[in-house]
Amino acid sequence: MNKLVYPHRSFMRTGVCDECAKKGTKFYNVNKNPYIGLMSCDDCIQEIKKYLQHTTIKADDLRKNFNQSINIKRSNDRMESDWVIHGDAFQEKKDGPFWVQVRNRHNTLSKLVKLSDVNRWNNRV
Numbered sequence: 360m361n362k363l364v365y366p367h368r369s370f371m372r373t374g375v376c377d378e379c380a381k382k383g384t385k386f387y388n389v390n391k392n393p394y395i396g397l398m399s400c401d402d403c404i405q406e407i408k409k410y411l412q413h414t415t416i417k418a419d420d421l422r423k424n425f426n427q428s429i430n431i432k433r434s435n436d437r438m439e440s441d442w443v444i445h446g447d448a449f450q451e452k453k454d455g456p457f458w459v460q461v462r463n464r465h466n467t468l469s470k471l472v473k474l475s476d477v478n479r480w481n482n483r484v
Contacts, residue, residue: 365452416448425444425477428441429442441463458473
């Protein structure tokens with residue numbers, strides 16, 4: 360693979376293909392992140408899927424590394440348990456952190472956090 364295109368935010372369901380810049384026909388989002396992904400034309404679908412394979416970590420694979428619930432640091436600096444991995448982790452740029460969507464068990468709160476922080480808060484460093 361000569362280049363690697365990273366998932367990015369997109370609020371439009373139309374646009375240009377992230378591989379060849381032709382008119383995009385399909386948006387491939389990162390699991391549980393409907394506005395983060397890659398746009399593809401009809402000719403570049405396989406290449407776009409390869410990029411997503413290289414820039415994401417499946418939620419099921421992440422869940423295997425943690426207990427059923429994880430600890431999360433809230434924005435008020437309080438640690439809370441009973442959170443879960445909710446979506447795939449994704450990387451937005453080369454050498455950048457992986458981000459992952461987490462939710463509390465009651466499904467009332469969600470947060471996008473760095474995977475490295477989740478590892479640290481759960482003694483997985």
